[in-house]
Amino acid sequence: xxxxxxxxxxxxxxxxxxxxxxxxxxxxxxxxxxxxxxxxxxxxxxxxxxxxxxxxxxxxxxxxxxxxxxxxxxxxxxxxxxxxxxxxxxxxxxxxxxxxxxxxxxxxxxxxxxxxxxxxxxxxxxxxxxxxxxxxxxxxxxxxxxxxxxxxxxxxxxxxxxxxxxxxxxxxxxxxxxxxxxxxxxxxxxxxxxxxxxxxxxxxxxxxxxxxxxxxxxxxxxxxxxxxxxxxxxxxxxxxxxxxxxxxxxxxxxxxxxxxxxxxxxxxxxxxxxxxxxxxxxxxxxxxxxxxxxxxxxxxxxxxxxxxxxxxxxxxxxxxxxxxxxxxxxxxxxxxxxxxxxxxxxxxxxxxxxxxxxxxxx
Amino acid sequence: xxxxxxxxxxxxxxxxxxxxxxxxxxxxxxxxxxxxxxxxxxxxxxxxxxxxxxxxxxxxxxxxxxxxxxxxxxxxxxxxxxxxxxxxxxxxxxxxxxxxxxxxxxxxxxxxxxxxxxxxxxxxxxxxxxxxxxxxxxxxxxxxxxxxxxxxxxxxxxxxxxxxxxx
Numbered sequence: 069x070x071x072x073x074x075x076x077x078x079x080x081x082x083x084x085x086x087x088x089x090x091x092x093x094x095x096x097x098x099x100x101x102x103x104x105x106x107x108x109x110x111x112x113x114x115x116x117x118x119x120x121x122x123x124x125x126x127x128x129x130x131x132x133x134x135x136x137x138x139x140x141x142x143x144x145x146x147x148x149x150x151x152x153x154x155x156x157x158x159x160x161x162x163x164x165x166x167x168x169x170x171x172x173x174x175x176x177x178x179x180x181x182x183x184x185x186x187x188x189x190x191x192x193x194x195x196x197x198x199x200x201x202x203x204x205x206x207x208x209x210x211x212x213x214x215x216x217x218x219x220x221x222x223x224x225x226x227x228x229x230x231x232x233x234x235x236x237x238x239x240x241x242x243x244x245x246x247x248x249x250x251x252x253x254x255x256x257x258x259x260x261x262x263x264x265x266x267x268x269x270x271x272x273x274x275x276x277x278x279x280x281x282x283x284x285x286x287x288x289x290x291x292x293x294x295x296x297x298x299x300x301x302x303x304x305x306x307x308x309x310x311x312x313x314x315x316x317x318x319x320x321x322x323x324x325x326x327x328x329x330x331x332x333x334x335x336x337x338x339x340x341x342x343x344x345x346x347x348x349x350x351x352x353x354x355x356x357x358x359x360x361x362x363x364x365x366x367x368x369x370x371x372x373x374x375x376x377x378x379x380x381x382x383x384x385x386x387x388x389x390x391x392x393x394x395x396x397x398x399x400x401x402x403x404x405x406x407x408x409x410x411x412x413x414x415x416x417x418x419x420x421x422x423x424x425x426x427x428x429x430x
Numbered sequence: 431x432x433x434x435x436x437x438x439x440x441x442x443x444x445x446x447x448x449x450x451x452x453x454x455x456x457x458x459x460x461x462x463x464x465x466x467x468x469x470x471x472x473x474x475x476x477x478x479x480x481x482x483x484x485x486x487x488x489x490x491x492x493x494x495x496x497x498x499x500x501x502x503x504x505x506x507x508x509x510x511x512x513x514x515x516x517x518x519x520x521x522x523x524x525x526x527x528x529x530x531x532x533x534x535x536x537x538x539x540x541x542x543x544x545x546x547x548x549x550x551x552x553x554x555x556x557x558x559x560x561x562x563x564x565x566x567x568x569x570x571x572x573x574x575x576x577x578x579x580x581x582x583x584x585x586x587x588x589x590x591x592x593x594x595x596x597x
Binding site: 118119120125182270277415 | 466467475487550587
């Protein structure tokens with residue numbers, strides 16, 4: 069049995085930031101990550117980040133991941149375990165972990181005074197005819213293949229979804245020398261940042277708003293995709309079909325918070341459409357309805373990684389403070405972080421997030 | 431239009447292009463930033479106060495065209511690749527346009543490339559004047575092209591390859 073003050077579950081932008089903040093406060097921290105490396109989705113992000121200098125704006129995502137990992141390593145009181153998945157949180161507060169080593173899978177137990185959960189999100193899928201043909205990928209898989217394993221997913225891609233992820237991956241596909249036949253989205257407007265849309269458009273990739281995918285066809289793998297315009301009720305309009313000869317369909321239709329651990333431990337949950345699904349209720353310091361459970365990042369609601377990092381810092385500082393660790397600049401830092409978060413949620417693109425957050429406070 | 435296609439129209443562009451009078455005074459920035467997203471590296475990158483301080487991080491950048499000297503430093507710091515620099519005084523028939531370009535292969539100086547508009551369609555072949563890819567640009571190379579004055583408001587991108595003659 070291991071003992072720690074704070075257990076952080078998830079080594080992405082929110083979990084790393086939480087571990088750094090708690091480490092800075094003097095708490096004993098254990099950070100666990102299911103993957104072989106820390107950084108979460110940052111590892112695959114080759115684009116420059118938005119936000120301000122405080123969230124590493126204009127720095128590329130994978131470089132931000134490296135910086136956060138280096139900062140974690142500064143603190144002797146922060147221990148890390150990679151290839152380690154949290155399996156469950158038991159009634160007596162014990163968390164069970166499965167650690168994959170080269171020779172065997174090891175079962176570990178840890179008792180923590182406080183747990184910060186930053187488990188991120190899962191990709192949504194889309195039902196359409198033959199959506200299981202080889203060549204049809206989720207956006208995360210395409211990014212993993214290209215940016216992690218340096219493998220092109222195919223020759224010609226139709227992107228489904230014009231949110232930031234769909235737009236960014238389309239651009240990365242072009243950079244990798246893969247043709248992008250077009251980007252479709254059922255919404256009447258582009259969901260992602262317009263600067264991303266414009267830079268893809270001026271490379272000659274058309275964007276079809278108000279279109280959905282109807283069916284995929286192919287013998288052993290994808291050869292053709294058919295799209296159609298949608299009516300006000302999101303139903304395809306007969307006669308508006310367009311066909312694309314493509315060998316890859318990339319499905320990028322949004323994320324939903326990864327909420328299993330919150331359900332299991334018994335946090336009060338709320339379904340919030342604007343945040344992507346079920347999320348735990350919490351106060352502004354990211355403390356859930358269970359005093360010793362905190363949430364941060366996409367598992368608190370789907371947002372940008374910049375916000376995930378700020379949330380992680382708030383959760384890490386607040387959790388340490390509540391355990392009695394004295395960090396002199398606590399009041400100043402936490403107020404600054406809360407203001408940063410409010411700033412990141414400003415503007416027209418932040419509206420749904422602001423709406424969502426009004427529903428989860430207590 | 432912009433929100434459904436990603437292509438800004440003439441009215442959008444008129445709002446961000448410097449006045450003709452300013453163009454006549456030398457290099458200057460054009461920032462095609464039309465949406466209030468949380469982002470301010472253009473402001474923090476500028477050493478000359480050419481972009482006014484943000485009240486809110488979601489503010490659109492306000493350019494002080496008198497302070498901007500067209501130094502190009504902000505171009506590779508813009509996460510949206512929304513910035514270019516125009517030098518209208520470069521030549522009597524051509525402007526020098528400096529744009530970010532994150533694709534391989536990079537063009538060579540002197541090479542002819544296809545000049546593309548904001549829909550990615552070929553407008554005219556143009557010659558590359560300068561390629562800058564310094565470490566501080568962090569993998570966002572800058573390409574300067576000579577664009578005939580009649581077309582400079584249309585061009586915004588290039589395509590490299592198959593354009594090795596002027597025609």
